[in-house]
Amino acid sequence: MAAMAAPHCLLGFLLLAFLILAASHQEHQESKNPAQRKLLQQPPAAAFPNPSLQAAYIALQAWKSRITGDPQGITATWIGLDVCRYRGVFCSPAPDDSCKEVVSGIDLNHGFLSGTLPEELGLLTYLALFHINTNLFCGTLPGSMAALLLLYELDVSNNRFSGPFPLVTLAMPSLAYLDLRYNGFSGELPGALFDKHLDALFVNNNQFAAQVPWNLGSSTVSVANFANNRFSGGIPPSIGNMRRTLNEIIFLGNRFDGCIPGEIGLLDQLNVFDVSYNSLGGGLPPSIAQMISLEQLDVAFNLLTGDVPAAICDLPNLENFTFAGNFFSGESPDCLALPSRGRIVDDRGNCIPNRPLQRPAQQCQAFLSQEPSCFPLPPKSFFPNPPLPCSPPPSTPPY
DSSP states (O other): OHHHHHHHHHHHHHHHHHHHHHHHTHHHHTTSOHHHHHHHSOOOGGGSSSHHHHHHHHHHHHHHHHEEEOTTOSGGGOOSSOGGGSTTEEEEEETTEEEEEEEEEEEOTTOOOEEOOOGGGGGOTTOOEEEOOSSEEEEOOOGGGGGOTTOOEEEOOSSEEEEEOOGGGGGOTTOOEEEOOSSEEEEOOOGGGGGSOOSEEEOOSSEEEEOOOGGGGGOOOSEEEOOSSEEEEOOOGGGGGGTTTOOEEEOOSSEEOSBOOGGGGGOTTOOEEEOOSSOOEEOOOGGGGGOTTOOEEEOOSSEEEEEEOHHHHTOTTOOEEEOOSSEEEEEOHHHHTGGGGTOEEEOOSSOOTTOSSOOOHHHHHHHHTSOOOOOOOOOOOOOOOOOOOOOOOOSSOOO
């Protein structure tokens, strides 16, 4: 019962603190613009069915005041005291009191809204879902969102957020789905991210750099996407510890080097493994042949050498095997037979004798004469860029 009452107690504290702060600054605020004065002139508590909806009204009106562009007129519906009628706002019975209606979800996907997120969002303590993908929000996530103890899904993808990894997400105990892709976040990923009990993690298409933390294998995710950043160093061998949960992992379009760790062979539940467009060297680990659930294997455009292990091409569920753009020098009949079984194989741009569209012999000889190394380059420290100033949004949405 104490755990169920936690959101209510926290809400009361936050609301009281906000109202005291507002009252103490009333005289100062009177000199500010009308929008700010209106925000402080809140309706009385008796006008709302419960304190949670009063807090939601304060939070949503504060957010509305920070919206600088709304081409679809979404926040034009954010009028009146009944926040459950606001477009993109969803209410449901509170988990600790089925007779009390609370704001449990916000979904503004594809709204092309611009502006920033206010600290008052921390008042939405019953929020379980927060989806704002494909908008033009900038800045970063407010620290007050640490108060969202019930938040299960957080999707801020396809926006203009920037600065370091939003550490506030690490303080959300119920978070299971985290989507930060297609923003401008930068710097290193914190190791604590992989100690959270997440089911899905999307950090692709940002500006993250440095090594993926070595405790990657502590993660409980079923899907993880690290694509199109600036990660470097080796793929952590601890990845093998993710065998119980991991179904899909994507590393494409980074700067990984060293060799693919043999521990990936432990991932017998994995369906998709993509490390294309990196600088990985050495050979393909024979242990890949143990990945009996593998459907898509993409190692294209790296610096891989040696023969493609025949046992990989005998995997029972393999549908697409792409290893183009490497320096492989041998391919077994098992792999050559895959297209006749309706499977996709791409071996172009290698050094395989008697196969079409291979590298020039001179190029192959020069590269293969070097001694391969599985030692990644020394790691570098990368400091995040500060959050970018919020420039005016484009006249037309870029999506």
